[in-house]
Amino acid sequence: MGRIVLDQVNKSFDGVEVIPPLDLTIEDGEFTVFVGPSGCGKSTLLRLIAGLEDVTGGQIHIDGKDSTQLAPAKRKLAMVFQSYALYPHMSVRNNIAFPLKMAKLGRDKINSKVTAAAEVLNLTDYLERRPGLLSGGQRQRVAIGRAIVREPKAFLFDEPLSNLDAALRVEMRLEIGELHKRLATTMVYVTHDQVEAMTMADRIVVLKAGNIEQVGSPLELYSKPKNVFVAGFIGSPSMNLLEGPEAVKLGAKTIGIRPEHLSISDQEGVWSGIIGVSEHLGSDTFFHVKCDAFPEPITVRASGEVSLHYGEKVFLTPNHAHLHLFSDDGLRIA
Amino acid sequence: MARSNSMQLKMLTTVAAWSIGLMIFFPILWTILTSFKTEAQAIASPPLFLNFDWTLENYQVVQERSNYMRFLWNSVFIAGGSTLLGVLIAVPAAWSMAFVPSKRTKDILLWMLSTKMLPAVGVLYPLYLIFIELGVLDTRLGLIVVLMLINLPIIVWMLYTYFKEIPGEILEAARMDGATLKSEIFYVLMPMAVPGIASTILLNVILAWNEAFWTLNLTAAKAAPLTAFIASYSSPEGLFYAKLSAASTMAIAPILILGWFSQKQLVRGLTFGAVK
Numbered sequence: 001m002g003r004i005v006l007d008q009v010n011k012s013f014d015g016v017e018v019i020p021p022l023d024l025t026i027e028d029g030e031f032t033v034f035v036g037p038s039g040c041g042k043s044t045l046l047r048l049i050a051g052l053e054d055v056t057g058g059q060i061h062i063d064g065k066d067s068t069q070l071a072p073a074k075r076k077l078a079m080v081f082q083s084y085a086l087y088p089h090m091s092v093r094n095n096i097a098f099p100l101k102m103a104k105l106g107r108d109k110i111n112s113k114v115t116a117a118a119e120v121l122n123l124t125d126y127l128e129r130r131p132g133l134l135s136g137g138q139r140q141r142v143a144i145g146r147a148i149v150r151e152p153k154a155f156l157f158d159e160p161l162s163n164l165d166a167a168l169r170v171e172m173r174l175e176i177g178e179l180h181k182r183l184a185t186t187m188v189y190v191t192h193d194q195v196e197a198m199t200m201a202d203r204i205v206v207l208k209a210g211n212i213e214q215v216g217s218p219l220e221l222y223s224k225p226k227n228v229f230v231a232g233f234i235g236s237p238s239m240n241l242l243e244g245p246e247a248v249k250l251g252a253k254t255i256g257i258r259p260e261h262l263s264i265s266d267q268e269g270v271w272s273g274i275i276g277v278s279e280h281l282g283s284d285t286f287f288h289v290k291c292d293a294f295p296e297p298i299t300v301r302a303s304g305e306v307s308l309h310y311g312e313k314v315f316l317t318p319n320h321a322h323l324h325l326f327s328d329d330g331l332r333i334a
Numbered sequence: 335m336a337r338s339n340s341m342q343l344k345m346l347t348t349v350a351a352w353s354i355g356l357m358i359f360f361p362i363l364w365t366i367l368t369s370f371k372t373e374a375q376a377i378a379s380p381p382l383f384l385n386f387d388w389t390l391e392n393y394q395v396v397q398e399r400s401n402y403m404r405f406l407w408n409s410v411f412i413a414g415g416s417t418l419l420g421v422l423i424a425v426p427a428a429w430s431m432a433f434v435p436s437k438r439t440k441d442i443l444l445w446m447l448s449t450k451m452l453p454a455v456g457v458l459y460p461l462y463l464i465f466i467e468l469g470v471l472d473t474r475l476g477l478i479v480v481l482m483l484i485n486l487p488i489i490v491w492m493l494y495t496y497f498k499e500i501p502g503e504i505l506e507a508a509r510m511d512g513a514t515l516k517s518e519i520f521y522v523l524m525p526m527a528v529p530g531i532a533s534t535i536l537l538n539v540i541l542a543w544n545e546a547f548w549t550l551n552l553t554a555a556k557a558a559p560l561t562a563f564i565a566s567y568s569s570p571e572g573l574f575y576a577k578l579s580a581a582s583t584m585a586i587a588p589i590l591i592l593g594w595f596s597q598k599q600l601v602r603g604l605t606f607g608a609v610k
Binding site: 050052071072073077078079081082083085086087088089098099102103146150 | 503507513522526
């Protein structure tokens with residue numbers, strides 16, 4: 001069980017408010033991702049839940065129990081850090097066993113739990129090694145092992161994959177996702193990488209300057225962003241956010257259109273423009289088109305290989321069903 | 335060209351380093367040599383370097399006249415005790431300064447260090463009177479406490495510097511893993527800071543061992559350590575250089591040997607964190 005409720009939680013450092021009062025409920029078993037640009041307070045929020053930082057105001061309930069003043073150790077949460085934070089002077093076995101030793105479990109019980117965790121995480125051959133002799137991915141697995149043996153109420157991940165290379169990141173992403181499916185334990189995951197957020201989350205919490213901008217499933221956020229910030233932050237490449245007379249014509253300050261909701265043709269279309277840089281990914285091609293109607297270049301996604309070249313004149317047609325309209329204050333109109 | 339230049343420079347610096355090293359070591363060497371001379375040879379002019387009749391007579395006399403072992407034991411007790419007590423107090427202090435600093439932490443550190451700038455003689459009388467009042471004059475306990483207090487700023491500073499090098503996330507991980515403050519310090523912080531703690535202990539033992547001002551002023555017979563043992567040979571019976579040298583050699587030998595065997599550890603500890 002691991003339902004976490006934040007009630008008017010806020011945090012100030014030396015009188016500077018980094019997190020204004022916010023409410024959030026993380027349901028039991030849910031995979032929640034906090035995402036936002038660096039400095040948005042997502043890690044601070046996680047550390048408040050963990051108890052590594054004291055709240056300035058508000059309450060944190062874990063499983064219905066007011067845990068606001070509880071020490072981190074008493075909250076029964078496990079945390080995986082960006083730097084792995086393994087104990088360098090202990091073997092992998094002792095690293096994983098450490099929380100169990102702190103819980104004063106018997107030796108046999110500790111051994112069987114460590115062995116089981118090592119098997120799940122493919123660490124059996126490395127149990128007697130020191131963390132210094134492991135690769136980044138293995139270290140992160142040890143950190144995860146140390147977290148799962150405790151059978152915590154919830155896992156807290158603080159940008160756990162940021163130090164890994166791209167290929168390993170994809171692999172670990174899947175492993176963590178699988179872990180969540182198997183354990184069905186609440187997971188709270190902090191990342192600045194919206195791809196991680198989209199692929200892993202049941203629910204995404206988008207933060208900006210300590211404020212919750214939107215909470216929703218990945219697809220909700222993708223198809224119905226509440227405001228310009230979420231629209232621009234979620235999705236890769238990001239949504240085209242366009243201003244100018246064309247937007248005013250539609251009764252909005254800003255119109256948003258995702259690259260895949262524009263069609264490109266060298267014959268006819270609504271907006272004419274000139275092709276700038278194009279990115280060929282094989283499966284897709286992204287064109288950056290400079291249109292006459294808008295000051296900023298527009299990104300367009302075309303499926304497969306399309307033979308259009310730099311400097312060519314093209315026409316873009318937006319799919320009106322997928323057009324997002326935002327008002328003067330950046331909020332969604334339609 | 336550049337290569338021969340760098341060779342020359344290397345030789346020059348090597349010669350300079352050895353010269354400075356020898357210069358620093360020479361008084362100790364001379365003391366050791368003098369301890370093997372007769373009193374007449376010790377004051378011979380021109381001085382004799384190696385060409386004298388080596389004798390162990392001075393050591394015999396010193397051993398017969400005073401109870402070396404009692405002084406040695408006092409030194410071990412006082413240096414070891416004050417270091418142990420100091421580390422016990424300094425570890426939690428340095429932990430809190432390094433990991434939960436307040437706005438005043440830097441000021442406190444500087445203030446602690448500033449106490450080392452105070453001339454010791456300035457507090458001799460008050461301390462002497464306090465010692466009499468408490469009945470700890472000429473006791474090991476009294477000296478242990480005084481030497482601990484004198485060296486505490488250095489111990490805290492050194493440990494603080496080492497602890498600062500340890501990533502806070504590891505201690506946070508321990509906290510999340512259910513460690514109490516005691517287990518966090520004992521199982522995670524201290525093992526990781528072993529090189530730093532070891533060199534702090536070594537340096538402090540050396541400082542306490544060599545401390546003469548307080549040991550001479552606050553002891554008489556019972557708690558007198560080796561510094562008092564040396565001093566007892568210096569004045570009252572005229573100039574007996576050879577015997578004084580023998581006594582000095584016996585007094586510094588243990589710490590010299592300790593220093594020799596732990597020099598690697600000491601250097602590593604003192605430069606800890608300088609290169610990452």
